[in-house]
Amino acid sequence: MIQNANIKSSFDLKLIRDQFPILHQEVNGKDLVYFDNAATTQKPKRVIEALNKYYEVDNANIHRGAHALADRSTRYFEHTRASICQFINSPSEDQIIFTKGTTDGINLVAATFGRANIKKGDSIIISHMEHHSNIVPWQMLCEATGATLKVIKVTASGELDMNSFDELLDKSVKLVSIVHASNALGTINPVEEIIQKAHQIGAKVLLDGAQSASHLLVDVHALDCDFYVCSAHKLYGPTGVGFLYGKRELLEEMPPYQGGGEMIKEVDFAGTTYNTIPFKFEAGTPNIGDVIAFNEAIQFINELGKDAIMSHENELLAYATEGMESIPGVRLIGTAAKKVSVLSFLIEGMHPFDVGMMLDARGIAVRTGHHCTQPLMKLFNIEGTVRASFAVYNTKNEIDTLLEGVAKLAKMKQSV
Ligand code: PMP
Numbered sequence: 001m002i003q004n005a006n007i008k009s010s011f012d013l014k015l016i017r018d019q020f021p022i023l024h025q026e027v028n029g030k031d032l033v034y035f036d037n038a039a040t041t042q043k044p045k046r047v048i049e050a051l052n053k054y055y056e057v058d059n060a061n062i063h064r065g066a067h068a069l070a071d072r073s074t075r076y077f078e079h080t081r082a083s084i085c086q087f088i089n090s091p092s093e094d095q096i097i098f099t100k101g102t103t104d105g106i107n108l109v110a111a112t113f114g115r116a117n118i119k120k121g122d123s124i125i126i127s128h129m130e131h132h133s134n135i136v137p138w139q140m141l142c143e144a145t146g147a148t149l150k151v152i153k154v155t156a157s158g159e160l161d162m163n164s165f166d167e168l169l170d171k172s173v174k175l176v177s178i179v180h181a182s183n184a185l186g187t188i189n190p191v192e193e194i195i196q197k198a199h200q201i202g203a204k205v206l207l208d209g210a211q212s213a214s215h216l217l218v219d220v221h222a223l224d225c226d227f228y229v230c231s232a233h234k235l236y237g238p239t240g241v242g243f244l245y246g247k248r249e250l251l252e253e254m255p256p257y258q259g260g261g262e263m264i265k266e267v268d269f270a271g272t273t274y275n276t277i278p279f280k281f282e283a284g285t286p287n288i289g290d291v292i293a294f295n296e297a298i299q300f301i302n303e304l305g306k307d308a309i310m311s312h313e314n315e316l317l318a319y320a321t322e323g324m325e326s327i328p329g330v331r332l333i334g335t336a337a338k339k340v341s342v343l344s345f346l347i348e349g350m351h352p353f354d355v356g357m358m359l360d361a362r363g364i365a366v367r368t369g370h371h372c373t374q375p376l377m378k379l380f381n382i383e384g385t386v387r388a389s390f391a392v393y394n395t396k397n398e399i400d401t402l403l404e405g406v407a408k409l410a411k412m413k414q415s416v
Contacts, residue, residue, distance in 0.1 A: 019393075020043070027360070028360065029363070035366050054076070059289070077292055101231035101240065122145070124147060160187075173203040178191065185333065188212075204227070210230060211340055236392075238293050259272075314341070316394055320399045320402070329413060345406075
């Protein structure tokens with residue numbers, strides 16, 4: 001799993017951790033171990049400082065302003081768009097649309113592309129491991145249009161059953177909307193194959209990139225996906241901001257999402273004409289400060305290098321997986337061959353929430369529950385899992401602390 005061990009030598013974990021003020025605190029009298037990164041990552045100082053600076057120095061509404069502050073704010077806002085463009089190798093900046101996050105991006109596509117292109121008799125394919133935000137918008141669309149939602153099966157190891165995908169793929173399919181990397185299991189899905197096969201029958205593909213953008217190299221051009229959505233807060237940026245990438249011809253054809261300022265070319269009671277992309281989809285005053293601060297998160301990742309980040313996280317995942325496997329009474333949920341740094345598990349006889357509370361008493365932050373993937377939990381016949389998810393600032397020592405805590409709980413349970 002370790003992809004480039006040499007890069008690790010340039011990777012100074014202390015320097016990285018020093019950039020995250022929040023990590024340096026005690027919780028319940030213990031050093032905080034933050035393993036809830038799949039829910040949201042912590043923010044480096046430069047992101048927090050950029051947000052402060054925006055409000056202290058630059059705050060103004062963007063676009064069309066004649067004054068210096070408006071000009072500065074607009075330029076910084078558009079810098080972020082340019083950085084995202086480069087970050088995911090979009091062919092152009094105007095194919096990047098700012099959203100509130102992944103959920104907002106999926107809803108945008110459902111309400112625009114979906115309403116315009118999907119009708120009764122058509123179908124949409126998702127998978128059994130989707131986050132609720134990649135299920136419910138499609139259910140709502142199907143209810144409104146009479147289209148059918150079809151679901152790719154998931155295997156016991158937590159991988160997509162590609163035979164099931166092949167069986168579902170027929171001429172009725174207009175869209176395949178699939179998670180790039182699963183938040184509940186960590187599975188990295190074979191999206192290249194999915195995209196290629198979907199395109200063969202003329203269907204479009206949306207990738208839910210909430211868990212892939214921070215962990216994997218993402219090249220939307222090479223992948224040839226039609227849409228890619230993601231949230232800044234999963235990649236060291238602020239909450240309330242994300243982006244949608246779309247192919248130019250699709251974005252240009254799609255009707256607008258919300259009506260209001262910024263998305264228009266001209267408004268007249270006789271009829272309104274719409275702005276060009278990306279502004280056609282950006283009605284109203286956006287989350288300017290957070291978009292500007294998001295740029296710092298992207299630069300943070302760029303400066304470390306995705307290869308180095310992936311190498312470190314893969315090493316943490318391999319170490320934690322091996323450790324967990326050696327603890328009697330622990331069951332791993334999600335054992336795919338290719339995973340991002342997400343480790344879901346159960347301790348025999350213990351409710352995940354109780355495990356989470358007891359780990360919290362040791363200063364360890366993990367997430368417990370269904371992780372917004374209730375159909376997946378039902379498939380595994382469980383209520384939920386305990387999920388430890390690792391980011392660039394995590395250490396093997398922290399994993400040792402987790403393993404020690406889990407081993408004590410498992411032993412305690414077995415001796416009862
Ligand atoms: N999809 C996946 C795979 C996720 O992990 C998440 C966040 N947990 C989402 C979608 C939704 O992201 P957001 O809440 O930032 O819109």
